[in-house]
Amino acid sequence: MSPAASRDDDDHDSMTTTEGRQPVTAHTPATRVLVLNSGSSSVKYQLLEMRDSSRLAAGLVERIGEETSRLVHTPLAEGLGGKRERTGRIADHAAALEAVAEELARDGLGIDSPDLAAIGHRVVHGGLKFSEPTVVDDAVLKEIERLVPVAPLHNPANLTGIRTARQLRPDLPQVAVFDTAFHTTMPEHAARYAIDTATADAHRIRRYGFHGTSHAYVSRKTAELLGKDPSEVNVIVLHLGNGASASAVEGGRCVDTSMGLTPLEGLVMGTRSGDIDPAVTFHLKRVAGMSVDEIDELLNKKSGLVGLCGDNDMREIRRRVDEGDERAALAFDIYIHRLKKYIGAYTAVLGRVDAVVFTAGVGENAAPVREAAVAGLESLGLAVDAERNTVRSDEPRIISPESAGTVVAVVPTDEELEIARQTFALVGEDRTIDA
Ligand SMILES: Nc1ncnc2c1ncn2[C@@H]1O[C@H](COP(=O)(O)OP(=O)(O)O)[C@@H](O)[C@H]1O
Ligand SMILES: CC(=O)OP(=O)(O)O
Ligand SMILES: [Mg+2]
Numbered sequence: 001m002s003p004a005a006s007r008d009d010d011d012h013d014s015m016t017t018t019e020g021r022q023p024v025t026a027h028t029p030a031t032r033v034l035v036l037n038s039g040s041s042s043v044k045y046q047l048l049e050m051r052d053s054s055r056l057a058a059g060l061v062e063r064i065g066e067e068t069s070r071l072v073h074t075p076l077a078e079g080l081g082g083k084r085e086r087t088g089r090i091a092d093h094a095a096a097l098e099a100v101a102e103e104l105a106r107d108g109l110g111i112d113s114p115d116l117a118a119i120g121h122r123v124v125h126g127g128l129k130f131s132e133p134t135v136v137d138d139a140v141l142k143e144i145e146r147l148v149p150v151a152p153l154h155n156p157a158n159l160t161g162i163r164t165a166r167q168l169r170p171d172l173p174q175v176a177v178f179d180t181a182f183h184t185t186m187p188e189h190a191a192r193y194a195i196d197t198a199t200a201d202a203h204r205i206r207r208y209g210f211h212g213t214s215h216a217y218v219s220r221k222t223a224e225l226l227g228k229d230p231s232e233v234n235v236i237v238l239h240l241g242n243g244a245s246a247s248a249v250e251g252g253r254c255v256d257t258s259m260g261l262t263p264l265e266g267l268v269m270g271t272r273s274g275d276i277d278p279a280v281t282f283h284l285k286r287v288a289g290m291s292v293d294e295i296d297e298l299l300n301k302k303s304g305l306v307g308l309c310g311d312n313d314m315r316e317i318r319r320r321v322d323e324g325d326e327r328a329a330l331a332f333d334i335y336i337h338r339l340k341k342y343i344g345a346y347t348a349v350l351g352r353v354d355a356v357v358f359t360a361g362v363g364e365n366a367a368p369v370r371e372a373a374v375a376g377l378e379s380l381g382l383a384v385d386a387e388r389n390t391v392r393s394d395e396p397r398i399i400s401p402e403s404a405g406t407v408v409a410v411v412p413t414d415e416e417l418e419i420a421r422q423t424f425a426l427v428g429e430d431r432t433i434d435a
């Protein structure tokens with residue numbers, strides 16, 4: 001493929017053609033990308049103009065399948081109105097996407113627009129096959145489907161997103177950007193479990209890692225914040241959202257991450273247990289009489305913070321801690337204890353750490369989590385400055401004191417922008433429309 005000749009300039013009317021193709025009449029490059037991030041019960045979306053990476057619209061559909069579904073749509077292009085909200089049951093992901101398509105159309109940004117170059121999809125599990133963004137065809141769909149058992153909360157929603165988008169725009173490339181892709185650089189000694197090799201290989205049991213688009217974006221942004229090239233810095237990224245994971249990034253390459261075969265391993269999460277003794281599952285089956293499906297549901301949906309204290313939203317947990325609620329305080333302490341263990345472990349894995357970085361909903365917003373996670377880690381060169389830590393901003397920022405040996409920072413993630421860039425890099429140059 002030839003490089004996109006005019007991706008970053010404003011020259012709409014240039015006669016750029018890909019080598020070997022007959023020039024058509026004056027044509028305009030299609031330069032917009034719609035990104036869909038379909039979660040188990042939500043869809044986040046953004047429409048981006050790739051000439052300047054600006055956002056034209058963004059939104060969220062949450063509580064899909066419940067009576068209290070909500071769609072919040074925010075037009076961001078100049079001249080459009082303010083935020084709009086719809087409430088009431090949205091039955092499934094297909095209905096959610098149709099509602100999103102309607103909202104975009106109301107702003108004159110419809111999915112039928114010839115300006116759209118592609119639709120980019122976050123796909124959580126890509127297994128061993130996908131280490132790069134991939135244009136979806138039937139074979140790719142089949143492989144994503146095959147991986148449903150190892151991403152049961154995520155891949156089915158991702159599939160519905162792709163299938164619905166395909167029906168809405170069968171002519172457009174649908175691009176899958178995989179959460180697992182960034183972690184494919186993990187060395188075997190980090191990726192393999194210490195179980196019988198033949199069994200592991202027969203069933204492709206290994207550590208894949210997730211949230212890779214976020215870990216890649218945030219580690220690169222951190223290098224920028226430090227004024228260095230990614231190849232020069234070692235970073236521990238703590239992606240703390242509803243799902244949460246840590247990664248050790250050495251010179252721009254992931255060398256270890258806390259999630260494994262599935263997004264259940266590692267840190268304590270909103271509803272997931274993270275690390276436990278695997279024998280807990282045998283015990284639950286043999287002694288507590290639970291079925292495998294019940295255990296799966298327990299560990300994925302009824303554990304973590306919600307299992308410990310009944311709440312999975314860190315805002316609510318902090319409010320309860322401040323009121324002296326002991327269950328919430330213990331849940332918070334367990335969450336922090338696990339986080340600290342991973343900071344220590346990845347310090348050992350990397351040898352030299354230039355920055356420890358917090359990102360995603362909890363990491364970007366919860367100052368008490370950041371403060372507690374590095375408290376007592378002065379021997380590792382880690383500290384936060386109380387004042388810097390409480391500054392609220394959407395910008396990447398350093399929160400460690402000037403004197404600290406290692407930088408502690410907050411770097412907001414932008415999975416949608418990263419997915420849009422990767423999508424456009426793959427297909428943008430080929431999408432032109434007749435003027
Ligand atoms: N101001 C805040 N203080 C503490 N936690 C917050 C705040 N805002 C959001 N969060 C946390 O962020 C979580 C969502 O993070 P996000 O990265 O959006 O998750 P996901 O993408 O997995 O849905 C919420 O569940 C909540 O716990
Ligand atoms: C992989 C994963 O856990 O994703 P999320 O945080 O969106 O649930
Ligand atoms: Mg997320």
